Amino acid sequence: MSALAETQDECLLRQLQEGDNTLTIGEVKRRCDNTNESSHEESNVLANRVQEEKETRGNRFAITPHKPNYILPISYNDTPNEAPFGLDSTDDFSNTEIKFQFSFKAPLAEGVFNGYGDVYVAYTNTSWWQAYNSNSAPFRETNHEPEAFIVLPTNYQLFGFDLKAIIPGISHQSNGRSGDLSRSWNRIYTQFVFSKDNMVLALKPWWRIPESDKNEENSSKGDDNPNIEKYMGYGEMHFGYQLNDHNLGIMLRNNLRNDNKGAVQLNWSFPINERFRGYVQYFNGYGESLIDYDASTNRIGFGVMLTDWL
Known part of the structure; x- marks a missing residue:
């Protein structure tokens, strides 16, 4: 599911299911706050890439x-x-x-x-x-x-x-x-x-x-x-x-x-x-x-x- 199409509740649930033990509550909230804000913006190819980069920013196993x-x-x-x-x-x-x-x-x-x-x-x-x-x-x-x-x-x-x-x-x-x-x-x-x-x-x-x-x-x-x-x-x-x-x-x-x-x-x-x-x-x-x-x-x-x- 694209993060741009998620509600904040859906994002919170997905982060809890997919996140590892190092993921903090603050990090989950920050990611989903960004998702919630982005859902109201015009969707385009650049916005999609920016949003995906935000989702991996706090993951030290992602390049x-x-x-x-x-x-x-x-x-x-x-x-x-x-x-x-x-x-x-x-x-x-x-x-x-x-x-x-x-x-x-x-x-x-x-x-x-x-x-x-x-x-x-x-x-x-x-x-x-x-x-x-x-x-x-x-x-x-x-x-x-x-x-x-x-x-x-x-x-x-x-x-x-x-x-x-x-x-x-x-x-x-x-x-x-x-x-x-x-x-x-x-x-x-x-x-x-x-x-x-x-x-x-x-x-x-x-x-x-x-x-x-x-x-x-x-x-x-x-x-x-x-x-x-x-x-x-x-x-x-x-x-x-x-x-x-x-x-x-x-x-x-x-x-x-x-x-x-x-x-x-x-x-x-x-x-x-x-x-x-x-x-x-x-x-x-x-x-x-x-x-x-x-x-x-x-x-x-x-x-x-x-x-x-x-």
């Missing part, structure tokens, strides 16, 4: 997803970027590899501004694994992204959409390598999340924290990718649409320059069973990974998804 969690056992790239690795004809990358991502978040503090606004930390790992490479099956690239952000709920309307949250945050992204293969950058961002019925729109402009240039005396420190904004731009847009049980999404980036560079990612997920969803992902453009930030990628992948945006 709250941040970005989508998925694995693409078949991920085909028509032109793998071999330039940074200095490969020769004997150890080329395979066009087909495995791509996967896991992402989670946890609340640090709730109601930090006089009962308003929640502070979160999050971590996202995205990997590209040359599992079908006959040489050594290496991990071609792995990107790590820890974040900290504040969720500020709002209730404004703009162009027919409801502005549901403003989320300022800070992000560090790195591929964990050293030397010439090292890639990293730090960003301050503000995300604006809009919702309407079965649609969600997220606008995320960012500003890169400047780094000093590398020099010959100390080549291990400094900017690993000084022109990354030329390819990754200054923000991105996500749009999601839920059609019955199918989720459709698009991500767009653009550098807003005369030498136009950007990226588009198309997403389609659909139900397989109660636990997993089928997932098709198509990416074209710059910056799919940090090692490819200045190389154009054309990729399509097929796999399964554990958690989606919606």
Whole structure:
């Protein structure tokens, strides 16, 4: 039964039946108070996710997803970027590899501004694994992204959409390598999340924290990718649409320059069973990974998804 359709009495009964011995009376009351309040709000896909996250917030055995969690056992790239690795004809990358991502978040503090606004930390790992490479099956690239952000709920309307949250945050992204293969950058961002019925729109402009240039005396420190904004731009847009049980999404980036560079990612997920969803992902453009930030990628992948945006 959906928590959004429950009365408070039904919620109390369900919590007593399903909760473990560590669940306190106060925690039961807080969960059901939230449920009772939510039952009077307009039901939409974003509200459903927010409510489900509230229900798991106090459960230390539950992991709250941040970005989508998925694995693409078949991920085909028509032109793998071999330039940074200095490969020769004997150890080329395979066009087909495995791509996967896991992402989670946890609340640090709730109601930090006089009962308003929640502070979160999050971590996202995205990997590209040359599992079908006959040489050594290496991990071609792995990107790590820890974040900290504040969720500020709002209730404004703009162009027919409801502005549901403003989320300022800070992000560090790195591929964990050293030397010439090292890639990293730090960003301050503000995300604006809009919702309407079965649609969600997220606008995320960012500003890169400047780094000093590398020099010959100390080549291990400094900017690993000084022109990354030329390819990754200054923000991105996500749009999601839920059609019955199918989720459709698009991500767009653009550098807003005369030498136009950007990226588009198309997403389609659909139900397989109660636990997993089928997932098709198509990416074209710059910056799919940090090692490819200045190389154009054309990729399509097929796999399964554990958690989606919606």
